[in-house]
Amino acid sequence: MKKKLLSISLVALTTIFLAGCSKKDDLSTNIVGLGGDTWTKGPIDEWISTNYTTPYNIEVKYKWDRSELGEIYKNVVPIQEDLVIPVMNIIKKTWIDPYVAVKGGDFMKEYCQKQFYLAGSPSYNSNGTITLGTAESGRKIVLLDLNTFDQDNKAAVRQILHTMHHEFGHILNQNIAVTPDYQRITPGDYTATWFNIFRGAYSTNAALDKIMYEADFWGKGFITPYSRSNKDDDFVETLSTLLEGGQANFDNIVNNLFVYDGVYIKRNGKGIYEQNADGRAKLLRKKAIVTSYMKDSWGIDIADLQARTQAAIESQSPTADFNSLLGPAKTYSTITVNPQKLTGLSTKFLAAYNTANTGLQTGVGYYIDNISLIFTTANKVILRVNFMDPTAALGVGFNADFNFDIANINGNITLAYSNPQPTTTTYANARAIEAAIPTLLNYFKGQQFTIRWVDDIVPQSKSIFGGLVKTNDPTSYLFGTL
């Protein structure tokens, strides 16, 4: 009986306990703000939905929300509505689309960042710098200073793309890590104070400052100052610079690494430069690892991706033809040709140049350092031969100027040697050496050239190299830096 009572009591207790626990709270009310902000959707929202949210599950926030900023205590203002679509369109065309073309849409859906936040002004820092964008762990990208966005300003467009490719590089690297061999290339040069690498930090002499600044990252085998911060950023900076800057940009950086003595490149008695072989090898090794990483880990041919990215940038923010940009009071006025700093010059030009250089050395005892074509006067081009005396100090150089009359017809010019030539010092210098360099002068005299970009000869080189191609012989050409 007692046992029965006990069981009954236990059953009763359990029931009461269970019943007692069932409280029903009213959970039906809508919590304000839960589920995000709402507003009446407009055309911009539809565009974002069609181009980002629906295909790639990416949220693009362009309406002000201070909490999305990394530094909420700064005075920042929102983006202008009319810039939202241009900015996001260019990002889609030059970041998402090339990857989709190479790897397919599913790849981007799986790996891309999931949120963009757009703001209009930069974030001003107390040390006088400004922040143009931040990224948080491959999830969210904050792009600032977009109210100055101008699709025609290629440098600004590239800046945004660099950020995109940089952050996406982190995602790739976090999913499949790059070989540790990468960080062993420049193990001792990573520094937390990388931000002290900026123009003006090294010398009051602008030329020396530029050389020392570049030597502090390029010279040490890093593609940007930021890449010196740590191995991961180094890796993604190399990747993003290759994609955003293009192949010609990267090669031009490598080809300009030399050993300096003050503001002059060290050289031997024949004017042959001493190359910074260490810096060149490190950059090329890093590029090789990035290339094999993309191929082996992701099955992406970086050359293909690079070409598509560059083509997309060019189509979104086209470069005017070179002929229209060259001349007095235009964007460019001088083409500088230094065969020691360039690769890809035509053999016909090099033959003329090298023969002239040898002739000058044996005949007069000088060597040619570089030549330039100067378009600062209408209907005229000056061929300037910069030559040096190997027995004199490095800083002592001479210019020999040769004037040619030209008439520019749709970018085609014929160089008619001016007669008479002026008689000032640089022209007197020209009289002193002209007998020793006939092949070089004859390469130009009376010849017809086409002024144009040479991106068919050196791919992705627009705005880096401008050239003159013989109108009747496309295998004979020269180009140089601008």
Add this chain to the structure above:
Amino acid sequence: MKKHLLYLFLFTLALGSCKKDKTDPILGNVDDRLSETLTAYKTQLAGAQFGWKGYLLTDTKVLATFLFTFTDKNRTTMSADYEPTLNESSYRLKALQRPTLLFDTYSILHLIADPTPSKFGGDTGGGYYSDFEFAFLSASADTIKLEGTFNKSKLVLVRSKSAADNDAAFTAPDEMTATLSKLRTYFKRATVGGLDCEVRLDPNSRVLGFSYLEAGALKTVTSNYFVSGSSLILFEPLVIGTSTITGLNGVSFDAATGFINASTNSGAALQIKEAIAPLKYDATVAARFLANPVYGTYSECYTGFTVDGVIDAYGVRTIPNFFSIDYYPKITGQNYGAVRFWLGTAYGAYGPAIIPTVSVDGKISYVQDGSYGTAPVAIRPIITNTTNNFLKQGGFYVIQTDTKVYDMVAVADARSWITFE
């Protein structure tokens, strides 16, 4: 027995656990109320037929007037006294710490807050320290008071009565300035709640202030104001003794008496009259001003003498390349001081040398001790008038209005004064 006690305890616990708290929040669900409030604000904003007049006071005391219209589709169209071209952008209401009105894409309102000085001026990284996120402080049917959540600027929205009301919004401050400038003297008096007050009117910075004696000490209260029609409404209420003034209505100038007539928010009549002496004068300022020029050896004035309420009455700003009048209380190595006219790169070869004397009651008077040359004919009246004003009989009161800002006011009639800073 022990077992029974245990069961007894368990039963009590079980029964006790059945007790359900049935209290409902008296005011209803918090989230529901918040939603309702936000909806109500939105309806109110979108419901104004002629839109809203907006009066902004930034944290750095820069004033701006706006005209807003809001739609129920999160769109707003606005113009401002500094950018009268209409511009459309978006807004939304959001529950942050308080119900908040967000102007959430770039608009005219953001110009004044833009941290990039090339956009609209102000400080690098701060602009004019204005806001575009505003929390509701209070709302009546026709007036909504808001405060910036970031820079604490103030925005007051007043429901516009008509299209004409909108048209007048940007010109009303100038008309008010013209009315207020009709008082000719530097010193002005009014009686508020039985207290004799000195009134400070600065129409250019739109500041109204009252000074009164409290137990023998001068007490000063000031606030920025905005102008709506013939009303002058203060951003901060001013407390004078036992009275509180939030604004002046029906401000007008009575040419017959020479008074400015208005009524306070409580309906009491207020008359502002001319006065030729300060309520209480700090006699130590004059000596301090002479001994400590703002720039070491001199102080600068940018607008010349104000006479009968007319700024730069003699036209010093019309002198070619004029930048400032520099007053040297004493030229180093000489026994005289000087009034020089700085023309950007050099001093004009004219202007008087003057010697100051400070009286025991703290007034400065001047005698001339030669000059730096004869002014060119074209500007000679300007220089002569300015010189003569410095030499006025009776001299000047020196009133310190800020750390390094001094007003010199003619003692004789208080109808001319000059500011050095």
